Amino acid sequence: MTQIFSPVADTWLRLFLLGSAAVLVGGTVGIIGFARSAYITSTEVRPAQPVPFSHRHHAGELGIDCRYCHSGVETGPQAGLPPTETCMTCHSEIWTNSTMLAPVRQSLASNTPIQWTRVAKLPDYVFFRHDVHIAKGVGCVSCHGRIDKMALTYRENSFTMDFCLDCHRDPVPQLRPQDRIADMTWKPSADARAAGAAIAAHEGVRLGELTHCYVCHR
Ligand code: HEC
Numbered sequence: 001m002t003q004i005f006s007p008v009a010d011t012w013l014r015l016f017l018l019g020s021a022a023v024l025v026g027g028t029v030g031i032i033g034f035a036r037s038a039y040i041t042s043t044e045v046r047p048a049q050p051v052p053f054s055h056r057h058h059a060g061e062l063g064i065d066c067r068y069c070h071s072g073v074e075t076g077p078q079a080g081l082p083p084t085e086t087c088m089t090c091h092s093e094i095w096t097n098s099t100m101l102a103p104v105r106q107s108l109a110s111n112t113p114i115q116w117t118r119v120a121k122l123p124d125y126v127f128f129r130h131d132v133h134i135a136k137g138v139g140c141v142s143c144h145g146r147i148d149k150m151a152l153t154y155r156e157n158s159f160t161m162d163f164c165l166d167c168h169r170d171p172v173p174q175l176r177p178q179d180r181i182a183d184m185t186w187k188p189s190a191d192a193r194a195a196g197a198a199i200a201a202h203e204g205v206r207l208g209e210l211t212h213c214y215v216c217h218r
């Protein structure tokens, strides 16, 4: 059977339906307000995890680089979650008998990945890639907040369309040097705009084009 709608048309159809539903209900403002509340965007929620993994401990105190565990972040759309082997490079030596780590040992023994509960997720009609952002000088902290201070991981920023557009309208002051991408504490120099403009020019950032709908909906 031939496809009636291309995947792209399907995305647009769904966006259209979502948009018209909002208008039909009439309470567009109310809906937007509701959609932005922490309730639905769940910025405060620290979901229970199979293992109480702490970024504060591992990324903050121990200073392990984000990319050691999220190794896809520079090379593909997804950052990825670490395989159990990554935990075991240390935990076959440290805290080997801890009950807290029992699910990690079990995962390794049974060769089944740990089932983490995701906290940062976009609806599937939104297109996103990590690698482009990293390559153009957008740091992890700009989107994920101070992960290195989180005992249990939560979503610091809700990924609303406005959140993305705020930066896409004017990314320049938010750009940073490549060697500071994963640095949670780096602050731009006094003239963030001038420094960012130099990075934007060097990396060829397509300023003025990043708010077009097709950038994120395709
Ligand atoms: C580079 C080494 C290293 C890696 C990799 C590592 N850990 Fe740890 N982890 C540690 C150290 C060191 C401690 C702290 C022991 C202590 O408290 O003195 C620790 C402690 C823990 C604890 C105890 C609670 C806490 O935070 O104090 C848990 C749970 C844990 N790790 C889970 C994990 C998981 C899950 C992974 C894989 C995603 C992982 N670790 C990867 C070094 C590592």
Ligand code: HEC
Residues within 6 Å of the ligand: 049, 053, 054, 055, 058, 059, 064, 065, 066, 067, 068, 069, 070, 081, 082, 116, 117, 118, 119, 120, 121, 140, 141, 144, 147, 148, 152, 153, 182, 184
């Ligand atoms: C030792 C390995 C390790 C290091 C280092 C690490 N992470 Fe993680 N990260 C994990 C694990 C395991 C999870 C899944 C459990 C959780 O959400 O806490 C995770 C989850 C996340 C999530 C939530 C993803 C989702 O949708 O649920 C984000 C965002 C994240 N990490 C960002 C970072 C950043 C930024 C850094 C560097 C400051 C970092 N991580 C360093 C292991 C690590």
Ligand code: HEC
Residues within 6 Å of the ligand: 066, 067, 070, 073, 077, 078, 079, 080, 081, 120, 121, 122, 123, 128, 130, 133, 134, 138, 139, 140, 141, 142, 143, 144, 159, 181, 182
């Ligand atoms: C421009 C914003 C942005 C930047 C910069 C960014 N992320 Fe993400 N991250 C997201 C979004 C949006 C998602 C959810 C993606 C989805 O649901 O498809 C996400 C998801 C994740 C996840 C969950 C697993 C996955 O791959 O989807 C991890 C882990 C993560 N990010 C780590 C990082 C790390 C580490 C860095 C820095 C090296 C980083 N992110 C930089 C926006 C960003």
Ligand code: HEC
Residues within 6 Å of the ligand: 126, 127, 128, 129, 132, 133, 136, 138, 142, 143, 159, 163, 164, 165, 167, 168, 171, 174, 204, 205, 206, 207, 210, 215, 216
């Ligand atoms: C802090 C700034 C910032 C934030 C926040 C941000 N972006 Fe971006 N985004 C950029 C920059 C810079 C580029 C690179 C533009 C270029 O390549 O010219 C980019 C590029 C993109 C691209 C183009 C990728 C490609 O292959 O062409 C997509 C898609 C995208 N962003 C989606 C998103 C989504 C979805 C969000 C919200 C979850 C988001 N961005 C949040 C700065 C940001």
Ligand code: HEC
Residues within 6 Å of the ligand: 015, 016, 018, 019, 035, 122, 123, 126, 159, 160, 161, 164, 165, 168, 210, 211, 212, 213, 214, 215, 216, 217
């Ligand atoms: C920089 C990325 C980005 C761009 C550009 C963008 N969007 Fe979105 N859009 C999003 C994200 C992220 C969401 C999901 C919001 C959520 O989950 O709350 C979204 C959601 C939507 C929705 C669903 C309803 C809603 O408001 O949540 C519609 C409709 C929509 N976008 C239409 C558009 C149109 C039309 C354009 C062009 C004028 C556009 N978008 C440009 C990122 C973007």
